[in-house]
Amino acid sequence: MAYEKPLPQPNADTRPFWDGCKEHQLRFQKCRDCGHVRWPPSIICPRCYSSEMEWMVASGEGKVYTFVVYHYAYHKAFENDLPYITAIVELEEGPHILTNIVGCSSDEVRCDMPVKVAWEDVTEEFSLPKFKPAQND
Amino acid sequence: MGLKDKYAIVGVGYTPQGRVPGRTALSFYVEACANAIKDAGLGRQDIDGLICYRHFQPASGEREVTPYVVAQQLGLAPKYLSQEANCARSQLHHALGVLEAGLCNYVVVAYADNALSSDRIPDETNPENSVFGQFGYPASYAMAARRAMHTFHTGPETWKMIAVGQRQWASLNPLAMMRDRPLTFENYYSSKWVVEPFRVSDCCLVSDGGRAYIVTSVERARDLSHQPAVIIGIGQHNPSSYIDQSTYMAGPTGAKIAGEMALKMAGINLEDIDACEIYDCFTYTVEVTLQDYGFFGLGEGQDWFKYGTITPGGRLPVNTSGGLLSEAYFMGLTPLTEAAMQLMGRCGDRQLGAKTNTKEPEIILCSDNGATLQTHSCTILRRF
Numbered sequence: 246m247a248y249e250k251p252l253p254q255p256n257a258d259t260r261p262f263w264d265g266c267k268e269h270q271l272r273f274q275k276c277r278d279c280g281h282v283r284w285p286p287s288i289i290c291p292r293c294y295s296s297e298m299e300w301m302v303a304s305g306e307g308k309v310y311t312f313v314v315y316h317y318a319y320h321k322a323f324e325n326d327l328p329y330i331t332a333i334v335e336l337e338e339g340p341h342i343l344t345n346i347v348g349c350s351s352d353e354v355r356c357d358m359p360v361k362v363a364w365e366d367v368t369e370e371f372s373l374p375k376f377k378p379a380q381n382d
Numbered sequence: 383m384g385l386k387d388k389y390a391i392v393g394v395g396y397t398p399q400g401r402v403p404g405r406t407a408l409s410f411y412v413e414a415c416a417n418a419i420k421d422a423g424l425g426r427q428d429i430d431g432l433i434c435y436r437h438f439q440p441a442s443g444e445r446e447v448t449p450y451v452v453a454q455q456l457g458l459a460p461k462y463l464s465q466e467a468n469c470a471r472s473q474l475h476h477a478l479g480v481l482e483a484g485l486c487n488y489v490v491v492a493y494a495d496n497a498l499s500s501d502r503i504p505d506e507t508n509p510e511n512s513v514f515g516q517f518g519y520p521a522s523y524a525m526a527a528r529r530a531m532h533t534f535h536t537g538p539e540t541w542k543m544i545a546v547g548q549r550q551w552a553s554l555n556p557l558a559m560m561r562d563r564p565l566t567f568e569n570y571y572s573s574k575w576v577v578e579p580f581r582v583s584d585c586c587l588v589s590d591g592g593r594a595y596i597v598t599s600v601e602r603a604r605d606l607s608h609q610p611a612v613i614i615g616i617g618q619h620n621p622s623s624y625i626d627q628s629t630y631m632a633g634p635t636g637a638k639i640a641g642e643m644a645l646k647m648a649g650i651n652l653e654d655i656d657a658c659e660i661y662d663c664f665t666y667t668v669e670v671t672l673q674d675y676g677f678f679g680l681g682e683g684q685d686w687f688k689y690g691t692i693t694p695g696g697r698l699p700v701n702t703s704g705g706l707l708s709e710a711y712f713m714g715l716t717p718l719t720e721a722a723m724q725l726m727g728r729c730g731d732r733q734l735g736a737k738t739n740t741k742e743p744e745i746i747l748c749s750d751n752g753a754t755l756q757t758h759s760c761t762i763l764r765r766f
Contacts, residue, residue, distance in 0.1 A: 250513065250515070251509065251512040251513050252513060253509060253510065253513050254509040259510070284627065285510075285624065285627075310529065311525045311526070311528045311529035311532070311631060312525070312528060313521050313524040313525055313528060313577045313578060313579070314575075314577070314578035314579075315515060315521075315577055315578075316574075316575040316577075316578060317574075317575065317576070317577075318515075319515075319517040319518060320512070320515065320517065323515040326515065328578075329515060331511075331514050331515060331516040331521065331525075333525060333626050340627070341626050341627050341628075342626070343510065343511050343514055343516055343626045344514055345514045345515065351578070355532075356528065356529060356531075356532035357532070373513060373514070375514075
């Protein structure tokens with residue numbers, strides 16, 4: 246069955262991130278001068294303005310910074326997922342990332358709960374970094 | 383800054399509001415501006431500045447609302463014309479800037495929409511979010527509210543008092559969309575989830591209609607129709623982070639610094655404030671804004687709002703028109719124009735003072751904020 250949910254629309258800034266996802270890697274820019282790991286991507290470090298950077302691979306571990314629960318689908322393709330959880334995960338390396346929490350019910354999610362990445366290969370071209378409770382392994 | 387007591391709001395323009403089908407967004411802009419100009423006792427020849435709020439993408443078959451087109455339909459050729467492209471809330475600051483620079487004498491500020499009856503989705507979609515099923519501002523603010531529940535233990539027990547309190551004010555306002563829809567705490571809890579933790583009763587209205595006001599110098603205001611509402615303090619602070627990266631979801635938001643700036647300019651303390659008109663896109667926004675202004679400590683809102691603090695008869699009335707939650711949604715113009723009307727003494731059954739068993743208003747504090755707590759403006763007005 247065709248994948249009917251919206252797909253990422255990589256641009257010049259975000260393409261390296263989505264290319265990384267395809268290989269199940271969470272890639273972020275890291276400032277070579279001050280070490281700050283940033284998201285979203287930018288041509289300079291927002292802390293020290295250095296343009297020297299490298300792409301690093303994050304561990305995929307973090308904690309739930311905050312989350313919401315959808316009981317109503319604002320896009321038809323999400324109807325079968327109800328109720329579903331969107332969350333902002335604070336990665337160990339610093340950046341926050343918007344994602345879904347999977348592998349647990351909405352009653353079980355808590356702020357600051359440890360989570361780790363759970364890759365979902367949605368099409369041949371795209372994999373989405375979702376997160377699941379860390380103790381589920 | 384020496385802006386205290388120099389400028390004032392001198393006229394307010396309303397339109398039919400609520401569900402008003404069969405009209406373009408542009409028609410509401412034009413009507414709101416024309417009514418504000420007439421209300422002030424001015425003519426179109428007097429108006430030399432026009433500033434619009436951002437406009438969402440137009441409904442199908444309508445052209446984009448730009449201030450050029452609004453000016454054209456009003457027969458204006460202003461010396462200053464601008465529109466916010468996104469959710470910065472700098473309109474009043476622009477107006478005061480061009481007045482102070484001597485470029486303009488009378489500036490009109492406007493926002494209008496046909497969001498309720500037109501056929502477009504009123505939110506932009508961010509492709510990085512929609513892949514995960516994250517859509518719209520309710521969800522972004524709900525993220526902030528959830529973090530606040532975790533950080534300082536707020537939640538629906540606090541928010542219900544905001545929703546119900548504002549609905550009581552709406553019941554006194556003939557223009558309020560929810561005038562005839564009383565809300566109890568039980569109704570609050572039974573209202574549907576929009577995005578948990580927000581219920582329908584936590585979320586602002588979607589409205590057709592428009593609102594505008596005129597700002598000019600206090601000197602010029604002396605010759606006009608109404609007692610002016612004098613601007614005594616302004617402040618703005620824009621934390622500007624994408625909300626996903628935000629670490630201020632549970633405060634302090636831009637309200638903290640913006641509020642301190644405005645109070646300092648006005649030379650007053652919070653105890654001098656008689657009422658507040660707070661930008662209330664969601665109940666939580668009211669809580670975190672008042673908290674960041676310093677009306678109560680972190681997490682003390684649940685006690686502070688108890689026993690009708692903000693309702694008719696309360697000791698600090700908040701959102702006396704019903705606000706964005708219960709009157710109508712016109713961005714920061716809903717709160718700011720209500721403050722001006724209250725200070726002019728033109729609010730009928732909901733007028734602060736003896737009529738509503740509240741303090742006669744001398745000073746009212748207003749807020750406006752944009753995107754997801756990313757921009758913030760604070761304005762303090764006093765009676766002339």
